[in-house]
Amino acid sequence: xxQIPLLEMRNIRKVFPGVVALDNVDFDLYPGEVHALVxxxxxxxxxxxxxxxxxxxxxxxxxxxxxxxxNFRSPADSIARGIKVVxxxxxxxxxxxxxxxxxxxxxPRTRWGAVDWRRLYAETxxxxxxxxxxxxxxxxxxxLRVSEQQLVEIARALSRRARIIIMDEPTSALSPAExxxxxxSIQCLKEAGVGVIYISHKLEEVYKIADRVTVxxxxxxxxxxxxxxxxxxxxxxxxxGRELKDYFPKTSSRIGRPLLVVRDVSSGRVQNLxxxxxxxxxxxxxxxxxxxxxxxxxxxxxxxxxxxxxxIDGKLITPYSPVDSLKKGLALLTExxxxxxxxxxxxxxxxxxxxxxxxxASGGWIQAKREQSIAAEQISRLAIKTPSLDQAVRFLSxxxxxxxxxxxxxxxxxxxxxxxxxTRGIDVGAKAEIYRLINQLTxxxxxxxxxxxxxxxxxxxxxxxxxxxxxxxVAEFSRGxxxxxxxxxxxxxxxTEQFLKAREVTPQCQ
Amino acid sequence: xxVISRGQTIVSVSYVRAIRLLFQRELYVLFALxxxxxxxxxxxxxxxxxxxxxxxxxxxxxxxxxxxIGITLLMIGGEFDLTPGAMLATxxxxxxxxxxxxxxxxxxIVAGLAVGPIVGxxxxxxxxxxxxxxxxxxxxxxxxxxxxxxxxxxKTPIVDKNRFESFIWLYQGSxxxxxxPTILAAVLVIFFLFVLTQTEFGRHIFAVGGNAHAARVxxxxxxxxxxxxxxxxxxxxxxxxxxxxxxxxxGYFDAGLGxxxxxxxATVLGGVSLAGxxxxxxxxxLGVLIxxxxxxxxxxxxxxxxxxxxxxxxxxxxxxxxxxxxxxxVIS
Numbered sequence: 001x002x003q004i005p006l007l008e009m010r011n012i013r014k015v016f017p018g019v020v021a022l023d024n025v026d027f028d029l030y031p032g033e034v035h036a037l038v039x040x041x042x043x044x045x046x047x048x049x050x051x052x053x054x055x056x057x058x059x060x061x062x063x064x065x066x067x068x069x070x071n072f073r074s075p076a077d078s079i080a081r082g083i084k085v086v087x088x089x090x091x092x093x094x095x096x097x098x099x100x101x102x103x104x105x106x107x108p109r110t111r112w113g114a115v116d117w118r119r120l121y122a123e124t125x126x127x128x129x130x131x132x133x134x135x136x137x138x139x140x141x142x143x144l145r146v147s148e149q150q151l152v153e154i155a156r157a158l159s160r161r162a163r164i165i166i167m168d169e170p171t172s173a174l175s176p177a178e179x180x181x182x183x184x185s186i187q188c189l190k191e192a193g194v195g196v197i198y199i200s201h202k203l204e205e206v207y208k209i210a211d212r213v214t215v216x217x218x219x220x221x222x223x224x225x226x227x228x229x230x231x232x233x234x235x236x237x238x239x240x241g242r243e244l245k246d247y248f249p250k251t252s253s254r255i256g257r258p259l260l261v262v263r264d265v266s267s268g269r270v271q272n273l274x275x276x277x278x279x280x281x282x283x284x285x286x287x288x289x290x291x292x293x294x295x296x297x298x299x300x301x302x303x304x305x306x307x308x309x310x311x312i313d314g315k316l317i318t319p320y321s322p323v324d325s326l327k328k329g330l331a332l333l334t335e336x337x338x339x340x341x342x343x344x345x346x347x348x349x350x351x352x353x354x355x356x357x358x359x360x361a362s363g364g365w366i367q368a369k370r371e372q373s374i375a376a377e378q379i380s381r382l383a384i385k386t387p388s389l390d391q392a393v394r395f396l397s398x399x400x401x402x403x404x405x406x407x408x409x410x411x412x413x414x415x416x417x418x419x420x421x422x423t424r425g426i427d428v429g430a431k432a433e434i435y436r437l438i439n440q441l442t443x444x445x446x447x448x449x450x451x452x453x454x455x456x457x458x459x460x461x462x463x464x465x466x467x468x469x470x471x472x473x474v475a476e477f478s479r480g481x482x483x484x485x486x487x488x489x490x491x492x493x494x495x496t497e498q499f500l501k502a503r504e505v506t507p508q509c510q
Numbered sequence: 511x512x513v514i515s516r517g518q519t520i521v522s523v524s525y526v527r528a529i530r531l532l533f534q535r536e537l538y539v540l541f542a543l544x545x546x547x548x549x550x551x552x553x554x555x556x557x558x559x560x561x562x563x564x565x566x567x568x569x570x571x572x573x574x575x576x577x578x579i580g581i582t583l584l585m586i587g588g589e590f591d592l593t594p595g596a597m598l599a600t601x602x603x604x605x606x607x608x609x610x611x612x613x614x615x616x617x618x619i620v621a622g623l624a625v626g627p628i629v630g631x632x633x634x635x636x637x638x639x640x641x642x643x644x645x646x647x648x649x650x651x652x653x654x655x656x657x658x659x660x661x662x663x664x665k666t667p668i669v670d671k672n673r674f675e676s677f678i679w680l681y682q683g684s685x686x687x688x689x690x691p692t693i694l695a696a697v698l699v700i701f702f703l704f705v706l707t708q709t710e711f712g713r714h715i716f717a718v719g720g721n722a723h724a725a726r727v728x729x730x731x732x733x734x735x736x737x738x739x740x741x742x743x744x745x746x747x748x749x750x751x752x753x754x755x756x757x758x759x760x761g762y763f764d765a766g767l768g769x770x771x772x773x774x775x776a777t778v779l780g781g782v783s784l785a786g787x788x789x790x791x792x793x794x795x796l797g798v799l800i801x802x803x804x805x806x807x808x809x810x811x812x813x814x815x816x817x818x819x820x821x822x823x824x825x826x827x828x829x830x831x832x833x834x835x836x837x838x839x840v841i842s
Contacts, residue, residue, distance in 0.1 A: 303727055326729040340727055343720035345787045354717055355728040361710035368708065408728065 004067045005030050006195040007052070007164055012061035014047050021047040023219045024061070029164060029195040034186060036198045036206040036227065039216035039239055040455060045199055048216070049166055052197075053085045054078035065164075084157030085166040090149050092156075094142035099124035101141050102156045127155050130192070132184050147178030151185055158194075165189065166197040169289055171205060183209050201288040203232045203492050215239055232494060233485060240455060240484040251439050253280040255463065259447040260300075260330070260416040265308035267299035268292070269471035273308070277416055277447040282438065284462030285451045288491050292471040294335050297420040297451050301325050301332035303340075313415050326355060329415035333405055333422055335451070337398075341405045344394035348386050349375040351393045351404050356411045378407040382437065399430025406437065416447040423457060435461055455484055469493045536781045540796040547800055547825070551807035558810055565687060571802035572691030573598070573750035575795060577773045578780075579702045580746030582794040584739045585777055586706070588719035588786030589637060589644040591740070593629065594747045594773050596655035598766025601625050601751030603659050606668045606761035615674045622755070623748050629655070630744025634737035652770065659763050668761035681756035691753050698746070703791050715739065720787030775826055776801050800825065 007029040014022040022044045029035050037045050050056040051063070054072035063070055065081050072078045092101050099120045100107070108116040108123065124137035133151050141149060150170055157165055171179045186209055189196055198210055206213055207227060214224040215238040222238045256279030265273040269292045277283045287293030299306040302321045310317045310330075318324040325331070334340045343351055352375045353360055360371050375389050382403045386396055393404055402422065409417055419438070423431040438448055438461055452458050458465055465482060467475040467490040475482075475490040551558050577594045584591050605622030609615060633651055636642045670677065683690040706712040717725040718735045726732050754765050780797030782789030804825050808818045 301727070322727055323729045323731065332727060334727060340721070340723040343717045343724050343787065345720045346716055350713060350716070354713070354725070354730075357710045357713055364709045364711060366708055366710055366713065412729075 007063075007065055008067070009048075009052075009063045010061055012048070012051060012063070013059045014044075014051060014056060015059050020219050022051075022058075025216070025219075025221045026224075027214060027221070029197060031163070031193040031195055032190045033212065034190060034196045034198050034210045036200065036210035036213040037216065038200065038203070038206060038213060038235060043216040043239070044219040045216055046168070047219075049085060049168065049197070049199070052078065052164075052166065053083060079160070082161055082163040083166070084154075084160070084162035084164070085168065086150060086153050086157070086170060087168055090153050092141045092149055092153060095140065097138050097140055098128075098135055098144070098152050099137035101152055102127065102137075102159050104156070106159070123159075124155070127159055130158070130188060132188060133181075145178065147181055150182065154185065154189070158189075158192075162194070164195045164197070166199070168199045169201065170198075171200065171202065179205070201492070203235055203494065206235070207232070232492075233489075236485050236488045236492075240488060251443070253439075253442040254445075255279065255281045256445060259313050260449065261309075261311040262300060263309040263311070265296075265299060265306050265310065267304055267306035268295055270295050270299060270306075271471050273299075273473065275449075275466060275473070277449050279415075279445045279447055280442045281463045282442055282448040282450055282461050284458040284465045285449065285468060286453070286455060286458045286465060286487055286491055287451075287468035288453060291468040291491065293451050293453070293468045294420055295471075296468070297332055297334070297418045297449070300449075301330060301418060303332065303334075326412050326414075329413070330418070331355070331409035331412050331414035331416075332418045333402075333409055333420060335421035335424060337401055337405055337424075342393050342401055345392060347390045348379070348384070348393050348396065348404055349389040352378050352407050352411065355408050374411065378411060382407050382410075383433065397426075397430075399426035399433070402426055402430070402434065403437075406434070410441075414446065416449065417441065418449045418451065420451040421453065422450070423452075423454070431457075455487060459484065459487070467491050536790060536793055537796065540780065540793055540800065543825075543828075544796055544800050544803065547803045547807070551803065551810070555807055555810045558807065561687075563806070563810070565689060565692075567799075567802055567806050568692040568695075569681075569689035570806070571798050572689070572695040573753045574769075574773055574776065574798045574802065575695040576698055576746050576753070577750040577769070578776055578794045578798050579698055579791065580739075580743030581773050581777050582780070582782050582789060582791050583702065583706065583715055584743045585782045585784070586719045586786060586789045587715045587736055587739045588722065589736055589739060590648060591633070591644065591743045591747075592648040592652045592770050592774075593633070593655060593744070594750065595766035595769035595771075596652045596659070597626065597629065597744065597747035598751040598754050598769055599659045599761075599763055600629075600655045601748045602755035602765050603663055603668055603761035603763065605752060605755050606670050606759070609670050609672055609674065609677075610668070613672060615672070615677055619677075619752065622752055623745070625751075626745040626748025627741050628744070629747075630741035631737070633744065634740030637740065638733040638736045663761070663763045665763050667763065670759040673759065677756050678759050679756075681753050694749070694753075698749075699791065699795055706791055711735070711738075716787060718786075772801060773798075775822075778830065779826055 005028040007027070009025065009027040012022050012025045012027070013020070025044065025048065027048060037048070039045050047056065051058050054075040054077050057073070070081060093104070096104070102124050103120055108119040110116045121137045128135055128137070133148070133155070135144065135148060135152070141152060144152065154165060170182060186196060198206070200206060210227045212224060213227050213230065213235065215222040215235060217239060258276045259279050260277040262273055262275045273296060275283065285293045285296060295304065298304045300310050302317065302319060302325045305320045307319070310319070312328045312330050315328050317328055317330060338344070343354065349371065353371050357366065360366055360374070372389065378384070379386065379389070384400050384403045384407065386400065393401060396404065406422070422434050422438075426434075438450070442448060450458065450462060463479050465477045465479070465487060466473055467477075467487055469491055470493065474493075475487070477487065557563070581591055581594065601622045604625050605618045608618035608621040612618065629651065633644070633648060636647045637644045679690065681691055685693060706715065714725070714730050714735045717728065717730055718732050722732050751766070755761055776797035777789075777794045778784065778797070779800060780790065780793030780795065782794055801822060804822055805818060808821055813821070
């Protein structure tokens with residue numbers, strides 16, 4: 001490794017209202033190095049990436065590239081300094097060829113101002129060959145596999161002389177063979193002296209490709225050390241090593257008859273799912289990104305087609321019919337409240353009443369006063385902060401928007417409520433309130449299926465925990481039965497043997 | 511900013527809401543623009559200073575007002591319809607042809623009106639079941655209908671041989687000082703204003719146009735809502751077409767050329783979002799009045815039709831500009 005780091009960050013601090021996202025964090029990256037960044041959701045990884053890429057500005061700390069202090073005001077600044085982030089959602093133009101995408105905005109021209117196609121294709125081909133990729137530069141991007149698209153994205157970065165490439169969960173959509181192709185290309189990048197920051201939930205990948213690893217937890221850097229000197233279980237320990245805070249106010253409720261029975265449900269990558277949720281019970285489904293756990297909620301509720309049986313309180317539900325699910329007492333809080341929850345242009349009141357309008361309307365006409373009073377009641381019960389019932393819901397904070405959605409589903413009086421990432425992107429205070437509400441619901445005998453990628457949340461409020469990996473249930477634990485390490489190992493697809501073997505080795509790393 | 515907290519009650523009276531509806535901020539802009547256009551015309555054109563001119567205007571824009579209802583609801587629901595103009599011609603030709611075959615006015619009107627829901631259902635089926643984009647689908651339907659009319663009429667106007675007086679009355683008649691088409695348009699506008707703001711269906715329209723996926727998850731039959739909107743739009747177009755035919759008692763093959771654009775223009779002018787989920791029927795009505803008044807004033811001034819186009823275009827761009835400025839200031 002060279003002496004001068006490509007990227008050096010010291011004492012980085014970033015505060016959001018109510019949360020310290022990054023607390024005096026150090027990070028560095030050397031040329032030709034793959035530096036893995038791991039940590040739970042919300043640990044601060046993405047905040048750090050956004051600071052590096054110029055999307056956020058740090059509140060304190062220093063950052064330098066090649067030893068030279070920098071201060072990015074926008075993503076354009078960071079791109080100009082050779083930084084490239086490859087996101088999970090790629091920003092390629094599907095209808096253009098590989099070569100056009102790679103050189104977009106920078107197409108080689110002939111003397112006459114037209115595109116110099118011959119040079120374009122030749123240069124692209126050379127670039128792709130540079131990391132072992134045999135793709136015809138004339139192929140349209142939409143005809144490529146996802147892994148190839150990712151590589152085209154990287155090639156594009158290289159064509160702009162990127163020296164720092166950040167990969168955010170690059171393998172979440174890839175098959176094992178495609179992962180190997182990607183890793184081969186990363187190897188080539190290393191040889192070319194490019195520095196790679198590699199973010200992944202999958203520890204096996206970290207061990208396969210990374211030179212050093214940094215663990216973040218709760219906005220702090222726990223450790224940075226060479227991968228060769230660590231064991232997977234240590235990493236897991238560092239990632240989750242916290243006491244569960246008392247903002248999981250788990251109260252015991254009487255667990256009654258089975259309310260939700262799922263038999264052999266398959267949908268997409270989710271295969272042969274069987275589970276039961278009882279009255280008053282919280283069943284947590286934990287899976288890392290790509291495990292298919294979110295799809296479970298959609299498939300059961302009927303937002304996507306499925307096979308198999310879903311039974312609510314003895315009644316079979318028609319597949320692929322949200323209307324029938326709601327009628328029989330199954331509601332779904334989706335994981336993406338913006339994409340498929342809120343109607344942003346409508347008021348808080350209209351968003352609350354949306355799923356129960358048929359009960360509010362007599363002969364099609366909405367009873368305005370009843371709607372008003374029901375919405376007002378829900379607002380006070382859930383402590384939703386809004387200046388008025390008629391406020392457009394897009395102006396509310398994330399936590400309050402989430403409460404509006406929760407309120408919407410509660411108004412349908414469901415027997416079973418599926419909560420998919422109920423606390424995603426909301427601050428700590430609002431999280432605690434959501435947990436409190438979940439407790440109240442179970443006290444009333446509602447069954448909750450909680451789908452989350454946040455382990456503390458799953459462990460904090462579930463009565464039973466189901467772990468998914470690769471579209472299947474791989475483990476099930478009772479409350480208090482499992483350690484965080486066990487759950488994490490199961491979710492990462494590591495066997496218990498591997499896990500225990502790793503345990504026997506004494507930690508070496510500082 | 512005050513914040514509603516637990517225990518606080520919220521006083522609500524629904525007529526307060528109705529009044530507030532009239533004075534939503536979006537509408538201020540349009541009221542102001544309308545007042546401006548009227549004032550300019552009153553000043554510049556002395557002939558315009560008599561009530562007759564305004565009653566005439568309301569009669570002339572009645573078909574637009576009726577068609578704008580369907581388009582507005584459809585556009586709030588996130589879809590689009592380019593058929594109004596071609597529908598006008600089709601309905602007129604069908605109605606008058608049936609008059610001439612059956613000697614029955616009732617049958618002719620029923621047949622003409624039936625064209626609306628029939629074409630609307632076809633469009634609705636194509637868009638919601640076969641998932642065809644509404645812009646191109648209705649564009650295709652627009653050409654198809656116009657073509658059928660040309661082929662069928664061989665480009666000759668179809669004249670009502672029975673000379674049904676009461677058919678002509680539908681457009682030419684008045685009750686008191688107010689024209690029959692004006693009354694019809696007003697009744698429909700008021701009815702659909704309430705449908706849009708006070709009914710379950712109305713709320714579903716906003717939800718479907720604002721976020722179709724969220725609406726689906728909330729148990730709304732998104733496809734059914736859109737299908738009904740196409741049927742509604744077709745029906746409104748048919749009623750408008752009936753009025754146009756009643757104007758002269760003729761099924762004219764070139765009736766409604768460019769009508770769809772003036773209807774959509776008025777709708778957009780009225781603040782209905784092209785992206786769906788947002789809009790207000792009163793705004794669209796004001797849009798029709800503004801465009802109608804502008805056109806009327808220019809005709810009174812004997813401005814050539816070619817120049818009228820230029821002025822109408824400028825008025826529209828001005829209104830859209832005002833809208834975007836307002837939106838920017840509200841959001842940021």
